[in-house]
Amino acid sequence: xxxxxxxxxxxxxxxxxxxxxxxxxxxxxxxxxxxxxxxxxxxxxxxxxxxxxxxxxxxxxxxxxxxxxxxxxxxxxxxxxxxxxxxxxxxxxxxxxxxxxxxxxxxxxxxxxxxxxxxxxxxxxxxxxxxxxxxxxxxxxxxxxxxxxxxxxxxxxxxxxxxxxxxxxxxxxxxxxxxxxxxxxxxxxxxxxxxxxxxxxxxxxx
Amino acid sequence: xxxxxxxxxxxxxxxxxxxxxxxxxxxxxxxxxxxxxxxxxxxxxxxxxxxxxxxxxxxxxxxxxxxxxxxxxxxxxxxxxxxxxxxxxxxxxxxxxxxxxxxxxxxxxxxxxxxxxxxxxxxxxxxxxxxxxxxxxxxxxxxxxxxxxxxxxxxxxxxxxxxxxxxxxxxxxxxxxxxxxxxxxxxxxxxxxxxxxxxxxxxxxx
DNA sequence: TATTATAACGACATTAATGTCGTTTTACAA
DNA sequence: TTGTAAAACGACATTAATGTCGTTATAATA
Numbered sequence: 320x321x322x323x324x325x326x327x328x329x330x331x332x333x334x335x336x337x338x339x340x341x342x343x344x345x346x347x348x349x350x351x352x353x354x355x356x357x358x359x360x361x362x363x364x365x366x367x368x369x370x371x372x373x374x375x376x377x378x379x380x381x382x383x384x385x386x387x388x389x390x391x392x393x394x395x396x397x398x399x400x401x402x403x404x405x406x407x408x409x410x411x412x413x414x415x416x417x418x419x420x421x422x423x424x425x426x427x428x429x430x431x432x433x434x435x436x437x438x439x440x441x442x443x444x445x446x447x448x449x450x451x452x453x454x455x456x457x458x459x460x461x462x463x464x465x466x467x468x469x470x471x472x473x474x475x476x477x478x479x480x481x482x483x484x485x486x487x488x489x490x491x492x493x494x495x496x497x498x499x500x501x502x503x504x505x506x507x508x509x510x511x512x513x514x515x516x517x518x519x520x521x522x523x524x525x
Numbered sequence: 526x527x528x529x530x531x532x533x534x535x536x537x538x539x540x541x542x543x544x545x546x547x548x549x550x551x552x553x554x555x556x557x558x559x560x561x562x563x564x565x566x567x568x569x570x571x572x573x574x575x576x577x578x579x580x581x582x583x584x585x586x587x588x589x590x591x592x593x594x595x596x597x598x599x600x601x602x603x604x605x606x607x608x609x610x611x612x613x614x615x616x617x618x619x620x621x622x623x624x625x626x627x628x629x630x631x632x633x634x635x636x637x638x639x640x641x642x643x644x645x646x647x648x649x650x651x652x653x654x655x656x657x658x659x660x661x662x663x664x665x666x667x668x669x670x671x672x673x674x675x676x677x678x679x680x681x682x683x684x685x686x687x688x689x690x691x692x693x694x695x696x697x698x699x700x701x702x703x704x705x706x707x708x709x710x711x712x713x714x715x716x717x718x719x720x721x722x723x724x725x726x727x728x729x730x731x
Numbered sequence: 732t733a734t735t736a737t738a739a740c741g742a743c744a745t746t747a748a749t750g751t752c753g754t755t756t757t758a759c760a761a
Numbered sequence: 762t763t764g765t766a767a768a769a770c771g772a773c774a775t776t777a778a779t780g781t782c783g784t785t786a787t788a789a790t791a
Contacts (some may be wrong), residue, residue, distance in 0.1 A: 366768090366769060440553070476718070505689060508689075559778060559779090561777095569739080573739045576738065
């Protein structure tokens with residue numbers, strides 16, 4: 320039963336497909352992307368592609384899973400490095416290492432929204448969405464609630480609700496970013512408003 | 526049922542199609558809806574349907590246009606009735622007549638997002654989206670800026686940016702509402718948070 | 732009542748994407 | 762080398778939706 324090709328080879332090929340597919344999804348979006356697009360981009364035949372992924376959904380979920388892993392690793396890193404202040408931790412979580420608002424948006428974000436919104440009538444897809452939401456929620460809520468425990472943040476507002484509102488706002492930004500010209504979204508400025516709001520709601524000194 | 530015209534019959538038939546199509550879009554979403562669905566729901570033949578709308582996009586845009594008209598009428602009504610305070614006006618604009626957060630969401634909202642997000646690579650669709658965004662922006666910004674002029678609102682923050690952030694947040698709510706269970710979106714509570722934020726940002730007395 | 736313009740119909744050709752399967756190729760073990 | 766398991770291939774059958782067009786039915790008109 321020994322395989323005819325090495326495990327590395329299989330993983331390399333899979334990785335190549337995933338990488339190519341990611342680019343395709345970024346370019347065409349989830350719905351418009353076809354397996355043919357991926358075949359061409361990854362330079363693989365139809366049969367070859369289906370050997371690794373049984374359909375577009377399977378492929379996209381693989382991409383999501385890969386990226387979630389990376390994200391989790393980064394978060395762990397974050398938690399190990401920064402404990403100076405929960406405020407800084409929160410900003411790092413929202414904006415990444417720089418802790419500063421920027422005009423950058425994950426290029427796959429739009430396809431992501433598309434994936435979940437067009438699949439909203441599918442129970443499986445809904446469950447998946449909720450899982451990811453809960454995960455993100457916990458991430459934010461944990462930081463905020465810890466900050467409230469420590470006295471760094473006010474607890475006038477429920478930490479969980481603030482966490483939810485952060486997610487809502489970021490989702491709104493991703494959505495608008497996907498559709499509208501940069502001049503309208505004003506990603507950076509709106510992110511600053513978000514910070515301003517959090518400062519007020521959590522009564523952060525600094 | 527009604528050959529060789531009579532303007533009323535034509536309009537009635539068109540209206541029937543639009544109404545049926547609206548229900549279909551609500552049920553299946555924009556992408557999954559097919560002309561066959563609409564034919565069945567409106568009890569009209571393929572040829573009959575295409576006599577009124579040349580494709581799904583055309584049909585959906587007709588629905589959007591119809592609804593925009595209604596919305597504009599309501600807004601005009603609002604402006605003529607309420608000028609007591611800009612704060613009330615703003616709340617009416619956001620939440621409707623009740624001026625109160627609720628758990629209700631336009632049932633077509635999800636298809637709407639879908640329409641724009643899946644069509645984001647089409648220039649025509651983008652232009653359309655931007656037009657509607659500008660329209661909504663102006664609506665909010667006008668109220669806020671008038672309130673700032675009158676001294677009712679603080680002008681520490683740019684009225685336009687606050688207007689943009691309102692839209693962003695509402696878009697985020699619509700998106701999350703489309704995908705997640707009610708228990709996670711907590712529409713009403715999050716809307717209350719939005720009010721709280723606006724109160725702070727605009728330094729509303731009351 | 733007869734005429735006629737055209738709304739409504741539905742069969743059909745077209746297009747496009749999907750997933751399968753029999754065949755070919757190839758990497759590895761023997 | 763050589764034999765072989767299975768990776769990779771690509772043709773193909775299938776499915777599904779689209780928009781068109783020739784035909785049919787009928788409301789308005791004279």
